[in-house]
Amino acid sequence: MMEERLRMDVGAMDSIAPEFEQVRDQLHDLGLTLSVWDHFGDVVEGFEPSCHLCAEIGGLAQRCREEARKIAERVVFSDRPIKGQSPLGGCIIGVPVYERRRLVAAAVACFPVAEMLESEQLHRLCDSSQLDHESIVGELASRCRYGLAHADRLIDAMTKMLDRERSLRVAEDGVHGLSENLASTYEELSLVYRISGTMKLTCEPQVFLREDVCGELLEVIGVQYAAAVVYPHTPAQGPVEVIAAGDLDLKAEQVRRLAAADIAPQFTDNVRSLVDNHFAGNGRSGSHKGIDRLVAVPLIGDEQPIGILLAANKMAGEFDSVDVKLLSAIGNQAAVFLTNHRLYADLQDLLLGVLEALTASIDAKDPYTCGHSSRVAKVSERLAIEMGYSPERVREIYLAGLLHDVGKIGVPESALCKPGRLTEEEYDQIKRHPMIAARILGGIRQLDEVATGILTHHERLDGRGYPQGLSESELPMEGRIIGLADSFDAMTSDRCYRPALPLPDVIEEIRRHAGTQFDPELVEKFLAIDLGEFLIELRSDDRQFRPRAVGQERQE
Numbered sequence: 001m002m003e004e005r006l007r008m009d010v011g012a013m014d015s016i017a018p019e020f021e022q023v024r025d026q027l028h029d030l031g032l033t034l035s036v037w038d039h040f041g042d043v044v045e046g047f048e049p050s051c052h053l054c055a056e057i058g059g060l061a062q063r064c065r066e067e068a069r070k071i072a073e074r075v076v077f078s079d080r081p082i083k084g085q086s087p088l089g090g091c092i093i094g095v096p097v098y099e100r101r102r103l104v105a106a107a108v109a110c111f112p113v114a115e116m117l118e119s120e121q122l123h124r125l126c127d128s129s130q131l132d133h134e135s136i137v138g139e140l141a142s143r144c145r146y147g148l149a150h151a152d153r154l155i156d157a158m159t160k161m162l163d164r165e166r167s168l169r170v171a172e173d174g175v176h177g178l179s180e181n182l183a184s185t186y187e188e189l190s191l192v193y194r195i196s197g198t199m200k201l202t203c204e205p206q207v208f209l210r211e212d213v214c215g216e217l218l219e220v221i222g223v224q225y226a227a228a229v230v231y232p233h234t235p236a237q238g239p240v241e242v243i244a245a246g247d248l249d250l251k252a253e254q255v256r257r258l259a260a261a262d263i264a265p266q267f268t269d270n271v272r273s274l275v276d277n278h279f280a281g282n283g284r285s286g287s288h289k290g291i292d293r294l295v296a297v298p299l300i301g302d303e304q305p306i307g308i309l310l311a312a313n314k315m316a317g318e319f320d321s322v323d324v325k326l327l328s329a330i331g332n333q334a335a336v337f338l339t340n341h342r343l344y345a346d347l348q349d350l351l352l353g354v355l356e357a358l359t360a361s362i363d364a365k366d367p368y369t370c371g372h373s374s375r376v377a378k379v380s381e382r383l384a385i386e387m388g389y390s391p392e393r394v395r396e397i398y399l400a401g402l403l404h405d406v407g408k409i410g411v412p413e414s415a416l417c418k419p420g421r422l423t424e425e426e427y428d429q430i431k432r433h434p435m436i437a438a439r440i441l442g443g444i445r446q447l448d449e450v451a452t453g454i455l456t457h458h459e460r461l462d463g464r465g466y467p468q469g470l471s472e473s474e475l476p477m478e479g480r481i482i483g484l485a486d487s488f489d490a491m492t493s494d495r496c497y498r499p500a501l502p503l504p505d506v507i508e509e510i511r512r513h514a515g516t517q518f519d520p521e522l523v524e525k526f527l528a529i530d531l532g533e534f535l536i537e538l539r540s541d542d543r544q545f546r547p548r549a550v551g552q553e554r555q556e
């Protein structure tokens with residue numbers, strides 16, 4: 001009966017046992033001996049006979065135990081306190097024990113009572129066991145503090161003790177849970193704060209994901225490996241990108257297969273995390289070599305999956321809900337960054353498209369300069385990369401190269417497109433184009449840095465350039481780079497007054513003017529490039545020319 005009733009509560013006793021220590025000690029001070037019985041009628045908390053007679057009289061201890069068990073069974077069955085008698089005539093009381101309002105056990109206590117001193121049971125037991133009744137009564141009398149009439153009050157006291165201890169333990173559990181929650185929330189908040197501090201739109205996604213996202217995962221969760229799997233924004237962006245950190249030897253292609261076959265299919269609108277602490281035996285893609293435990297979340301941008309963030313092989317123990325919370329927090333930040341960065345990249349592409357259209361329309365005034373601005377931009381970009389500049393500065397130099405002749409929009413076509421020799425006045429008009437460009441772009445704050453290169457692209461190291469005739473020390477690198485790129489493209493392009501120069505002549509010309517017109521260091525770096533191949537590349541897609549976004553290398 002007891003088994004039937006409480007089979008569903010098996011296991012609860014493990015968690016409630018500690019509180020009985022307190023109750024047992026308190027009851028002991030009151031002269032009561034406590035035992036706790038589980039669902040199967042087994043003792044959880046030690047059963048002790050209430051007097052030494054039980055131990056001395058053969059079979060009595062077993063009978064006492066049996067009576068206590070019966071009381072426990074009745075308590076569990078009736079879900080209320082029960083009182084009864086021990087074989088010696090003592091009192092046994094039992095009360096229900098609850099765990100989160102579920103009855104999970106019975107607490108039973110026995111104690112000698114005054115009435116047993118004169119009981120028939122005691123006489124018979126002393127006779128049958130050849131014990132001196134008088135001395136037994138004397139000993140029992142010294143221990144009898146209650147009568148049978150006290151049973152109800154003691155039941156009430158025991159119930160209150162159990163309630164108090166249970167409430168105390170629930171409160172302690174609550175405080176413990178709260179403190180764990182607080183610690184985990186603090187860690188999560190501090191992580192989000194750290195990561196959001198590094199989220200700059202100018203930061204390359206690969207750098208952000210590797211160092212700030214995967215790097216943090218390695219440290220905060222303590223994993224062997226972490227990776228961000230990023231779906232391409234457009235088909236032109238190529239394959240799914242894998243940015244990883246850690247020391248697990250996995251190729252990008254393996255991680256792609258892992259994400260596609262084992263992780264992505266597990267996510268739904270309602271399932272936004274995957275925790276698998278037995279992944280080694282569960283993986284289906286065959287790409288999970290070395291992964292024993294895995295946790296992953298989808299990266300959601302604009303309500304669409306844009307990738308997956310995963311961490312593998314926690315160093316200490318298994319992944320738990322706290323790890324998932326942390327991974328989700330980082331994943332949310334990563335998704336926000338990627339989404340914003342893609343919007344930013346779209347805007348950059350739009351800006352570049354507009355600027356390319358603008359410069360192409362200026363170049364189109366003269367069929368001989370068609371594509372010139374785009375080519376100068378690309379040569380300038382290449383020179384800036386060779387100089388080891390930051391991606392941001394490379395981009396500014398690219399834009400300066402693209403816009404370097406935008407001032408020609410303010411130069412009369414009669415001078416600009418004149419096939420014959422220019423008069424001095426016409427030449428002066430043309431020489432004003434850097435200043436005109438500076439004025440046009442002067443109102444655009446975002447192009448402040450770009451204007452420097454445009455204004456100085458016709459200056460020379462020997463001070464014989466225009467429009468300002470700057471000296472070598474005054475001439476910025478931006479102007480030197482665009483000046484060299486401009487001259488290179490002019491020499492390698494047909495003009496109305498001459499065909500394009502052969503490449504060896506161009507190289508010779510550049511070398512000859514190093515130190516006077518061109519910066520010698522730049523010349524050295526430029527001539528180290530395979531210019532024949534570079535020229536083919538420049539000419540191959542004049543019409544479709546688009547700059548390669550700086551820093552978009554992929555991990556393969």
Ligand SMILES: [Fe+2]
Pocket residue numbers: 404405433457458486
């Ligand atoms: Fe120019």
